[in-house]
Amino acid sequence: MSWNVSPKTIVMSNNISSYEQLSKAVREEYNSLSKRLKLIARYVLENPTAIALDTVAGVASNAGVQPSALIRFSKAFGFSGFTEMQKLFQEHIAQQSASYKERVNRGLDGGEIASEEGWLEQLCQANVSSLEHLSHSVNVDVVESAARCISGADKVFVIGLRRSFPIATYLAYSLGQLDCHVQLLDGAGGMLAGQASSITEKDALIAISYHSYAEETQRVLTQAKSAGASCIVMTDSPLSPIADNADFAFTVHDAEVHSFRSLATSLCLAQALVTRLAIQGAIEQD
Amino acid sequence: MSWNVSPKTIVMSNNISSYEQLSKAVREEYNSLSKRLKLIARYVLENPTAIALDTVAGVASNAGVQPSALIRFSKAFGFSGFTEMQKLFQEHIAQQSASYKERVNRGLDGGEIASEEGWLEQLCQANVSSLEHLSHSVNVDVVESAARCISGADKVFVIGLRRSFPIATYLAYSLGQLDCHVQLLDGAGGMLAGQASSITEKDALIAISYHSYAEETQRVLTQAKSAGASCIVMTDSPLSPIADNADFAFTVHDAEVHSFRSLATSLCLAQALVTRLAIQGAIEQD
DNA sequence: ATCAATTTGGAATATTTATTTCGAATTTGA
DNA sequence: TCAAATTCGAAATAAATATTCCAAATTGAT
Structure with a gap:
């Protein structure tokens, strides 16, 4: 029994868990990417909002590549597919508006008196988030x-x-x-x-x-x-x-x-x- | 030949083409909506980002309603379905993050106009520092x-x-x-x-x-x-x-x-x- | 209290969207 | 220039997501 020789595609072990980390990784690996993947890298870094909101087909079309290329790109950075990578972009956007509510409530309402120690910091932080x-x-x-x-x-x-x-x-x-x-x-x-x-x-x-x-x-x-x-x-x-x-x-x-x-x-x-x-x-x- | 009597659902002729318009319409029609639709109206107005990013199933679950209710809501405001309404929220986000990016970037360029442009950020930042x-x-x-x-x-x-x-x-x-x-x-x-x-x-x-x-x-x-x-x-x-x-x-x-x-x-x-x-x-x- | 109208929930279905596959095209290295 | 390896594109397939439909529940009027 023989396995196909694995394709050259370098799959990095994925420890990328935020938009910032991904952005950094893409810039660092840029030079080692193939032509199409470079094209995609540029598009991704310059249009994070589009990645978050659009579909693979839409992004592919706007970036001038094939959907499959986008999935290759995602996999090259250790994601299981485009969908998984897209989540990072969505989280990033959500942070700019909606999720602030969570931040405010987290550790305040939930922890009751439990988180006694840093209550002043928490109070200030809640106000900072609101601001x-x-x-x-x-x-x-x-x-x-x-x-x-x-x-x-x-x-x-x-x-x-x-x-x-x-x-x-x-x-x-x-x-x-x-x-x-x-x-x-x-x-x-x-x-x-x-x-x-x-x-x-x-x-x-x-x-x-x-x-x-x-x-x-x-x-x-x-x-x-x-x-x-x-x-x-x-x-x-x-x-x-x-x-x-x-x-x-x-x-x-x-x-x-x-x-x-x-x-x-x-x-x-x-x-x-x-x-x-x-x-x-x-x-x-x- | 006979048609089914059309259900009571009031379908307004849809001239809604922006998030702002929708937001206004929802507020105006709020009182004439049914219980579930009111619930959805509140969720929609208070979590626009979630609407833009999430799926019908996700939104429905978070809002505590059925997916079909969301589609009814969308149709009540003249959309063909949830997807069509969602586009408005996505456009809104795209615009927002674009203009936010602009504002931040202009602020980084330095110069006099910069300090004029980002005045709200500066004001908030001043308060944040104080806190x-x-x-x-x-x-x-x-x-x-x-x-x-x-x-x-x-x-x-x-x-x-x-x-x-x-x-x-x-x-x-x-x-x-x-x-x-x-x-x-x-x-x-x-x-x-x-x-x-x-x-x-x-x-x-x-x-x-x-x-x-x-x-x-x-x-x-x-x-x-x-x-x-x-x-x-x-x-x-x-x-x-x-x-x-x-x-x-x-x-x-x-x-x-x-x-x-x-x-x-x-x-x-x-x-x-x-x-x-x-x-x-x-x-x-x- | 009863009936008709309306609203609702949830499963069934249709549609869209993501992913895989594989042959073709391109690049690389001698 | 040629062969080997890699990258790519387009269609096929798989997965997900949206939408429809209908029975059940609720509501409102008499």
Whole structure:
């Protein structure tokens, strides 16, 4: 009995388990690859997103090679096939957005009091993850537009009750520093409706509300909308009842530990809004 | 010849051709959807990345529904099936990561335009750095002690004016959630001195104050100290005038961009205090 | 409570997509 | 230039994934 002489294809023992490792390996092995495989290597390094989303046939066509060549490529780097390699690219993409939620929750909710030692680090890390997520989930153009909307308004009203009140006060204080005509709707003395009744179409309203959404905030928002005012909202889900009739809606995922929402991310977004406003103002004055 | 009576499933004429449009449509139609479809709507809006990368079976399993339900959902929004809808999510991701890559790359090129472009990343990064600093500059034992001090107090007073007011309101709200007898000294109606005069030796005061230190805060702190109350302060320097007669002092360096202090770090510290308090309470009750 | 309409779950089926195979083309080394 | 080895392409096959269909469950109106 005789075996076929194994083809020359070098199959490296696969210890590659992340996109970064693969990227490194491909660059290192590049020179030892055949012509087609070099072509593929280049395409792979330059279009990681396409690899993650497309099919073998699609990638092959775009890269100008045959599907089988892609599988050879995958095997050359120790994967069982294209599918296995593709998973790495998908994980990489997922990390940029969705999986942050896991990171936040991991070791916080799950471990209970068990992971006692590093609780401060964990708390900070949860906030860091939220902030990192914010930086690539918020559309800067929308922030710019919202800022312009505020600077174009006659008066700016801010509402955020209970849990959201700190954000509202931050905005009210900061906008006040910028010589905005700002009014915080704090419902002091039960005069919320009265305070809100002066909102006109020339004004803007910034509303902040998280689950469970304060009824008063919704009412004010509705009132402002029907008065024709521009509405900017910060909330926690696109499905939030207050996101409905908003001109600009921002969704923020704040880290939550033992049911205490952090607000650090919301505050950062508020800060983003304020600094943009400040810069736009500075440019206009030139 | 007769046709089956068409099922009730409302098939909207599909003019949806982008993720944003779909997201909007889902939110608008949400209330008219059936139970399962609502469930899916929520999952879809909150996990767009998963939709883009996963298979129907995978998504269905994670969302806790049947694959067929996902196809019904897709058809309800005018797609021929899940696959067609999924393409929108993939395009969205492709765009996102492309623009993210651009932004990052432009930031690496250096130069003035670069610093303009990546301003959101920079803002977030500034906050991240502050948080990372916090996690190894704050002594966890002091936080624990401060938390014990609060839980042992009869009543808890919180003061933080102007720039620090958001932190004070956050603490007041969160401590209230823990059934602390908490009172926010907000100076409403000019009655700050009156509010503060009820502080006794059995009480605790949390004071937050940053440069330039509000005179009223200092006065209240002095008053509380002479009344024999325990004082916890959050400030920006160990040399701060309010750090003098404090039982526990935390110094926090918040990120500052264009003279707008972030407060994210202060908020994180406040959160640390609150969660510790919550956990101590939970342990005591066992 | 009963019936019709609608919604749902799960298996059966159709379709798409990945992988293998093998002969042809290309490269390599003398 | 020729033979041996390697690489490649296209069709065949295998695997996976999406979609359909229908019975069961739920809902809502009378």
